[in-house]
Amino acid sequence: TGVQNALEVVNLTKRYGAMAAVKDLTFHVEPNEILGISGPNGAGKTTLFDVISGLSAASAGRVTLFGQDITGARAEQVCHLGLARTFQLNAVFDSMTVEENLLTAAYFGRHGRSFPGLRFDRQSHADCDAALEITGLAPHRHRPAAQLTVLERKLLMLASAVATGPRLLMLDEPVGGLTREEIDHCAGVIRRIRAERAMTIVLIEHVMSFVTALADRVMVLHHGAKLYEGSVAGMAESAEVVSAYLGTS
Numbered sequence: 001t002g003v004q005n006a007l008e009v010v011n012l013t014k015r016y017g018a019m020a021a022v023k024d025l026t027f028h029v030e031p032n033e034i035l036g037i038s039g040p041n042g043a044g045k046t047t048l049f050d051v052i053s054g055l056s057a058a059s060a061g062r063v064t065l066f067g068q069d070i071t072g073a074r075a076e077q078v079c080h081l082g083l084a085r086t087f088q089l090n091a092v093f094d095s096m097t098v099e100e101n102l103l104t105a106a107y108f109g110r111h112g113r114s115f116p117g118l119r120f121d122r123q124s125h126a127d128c129d130a131a132l133e134i135t136g137l138a139p140h141r142h143r144p145a146a147q148l149t150v151l152e153r154k155l156l157m158l159a160s161a162v163a164t165g166p167r168l169l170m171l172d173e174p175v176g177g178l179t180r181e182e183i184d185h186c187a188g189v190i191r192r193i194r195a196e197r198a199m200t201i202v203l204i205e206h207v208m209s210f211v212t213a214l215a216d217r218v219m220v221l222h223h224g225a226k227l228y229e230g231s232v233a234g235m236a237e238s239a240e241v242v243s244a245y246l247g248t249s
C-alpha cells in the first residue's frame with residue numbers, strides 16, 4: 001500500500017549496560033527525501049547510525065531498507081544492500097591517492113570480501129569516475145589523500161560513500177569544522193547527488209543553516225528518544241527542543 005519507504009526504523013533500542021543510548025525509536029524516511037537528525041551531544045545520533053548500518057547490534061526493534069529487513073545484518077551486507085554511511089571523524093586512507101580511495105570503496109562496496117584477489121574491475125572504475133565527477137574531485141584524482149584540505153577530505157568521504165553505489169546515504173556531520181562558504185559548497189554537492197542519483201539521504205548535523213538549506217524534514221533526538229519530528233521551521237518554535245539545547249530538560 002502506497003510507496004515503499006527507503007528506511008523504516010521500528011521500536012529500535014540500543015542498550016550499553018543499563019543505559020539506553022537509543023530508546024524505542026520509530027521513524028521512516030521516504031525515497032529521495034533528505035531527513036536531518038539533530039540533538040544535543042550524547043543524544044544517540046551516532047549510535048543510531050551504528051545500529052542501522054550494522055556496525056553494532058540492536059538490543060530490540062527492527063530496521064528495514066527499501067522493504068528488506070536488515071536487522072542484525074553485518075555492515076558489509078548492509079552496504080551491499082545499498083546503504084552507505086560516513087563517519088564524523090576523518091576516515092580516508094592517507095597513504096592512497098583520491099582515486100585509489102574511491103576505487104577501494106567502489107570495489108569493496110560492491111563485492112565485499114567475496115572476491116579473493118584485489119583487481120579493480122570496470123564497474124569499480126566507472127563508480128569511481130562518477131563519484132569524482134559528482135563531488136568535483138576529478139581534478140584531484142591523483143593527489144595523495146594526505147595532501148588534501150579539510151574541505152577536500154570531507155568531499156572524499158562523501159565520494160567514497162557514493163562510490164559504493166548506495167540508494168540510501170547516511171552522513172554523520174558532513175560539514176563539521178568547515179567555513180560558511182565551504183558549507184554552502186557541500187550543500188550544493190549533496191543537492192546534486194540527490195537529484196542526479198535519485199538518492200535518499202539521512203544526515204546528522206549541528207550546523208542549523210546547513211540543515212535548513214537541505215532537509216525536507218528534521219528529527220531531534222534527546223536522551224535516545226524522539227523529541228521532535230517535522231518541518232525545519234517548526235523545530236525552532238518547539239519549546240521542548242529549545243529547552244533540550246539549553247540543558248533545562
Ligand code: ATP
Binds near residue numbers: 047048
Ligand atoms: P555527539 O553529538 O556528541 O556525537 P551523539 O548524539 O552522536 O553525540 P552517541 O555518540 O550516539 O551520541 O552517544 C549516545 C550515548 O551512548 C552517550 O551517552 C554515549 O556515552 C553512549 N555510548 C556511545 N557508544 C558507547 C559504547 N560503545 N559504550 C558505552 N556507551 C556508549
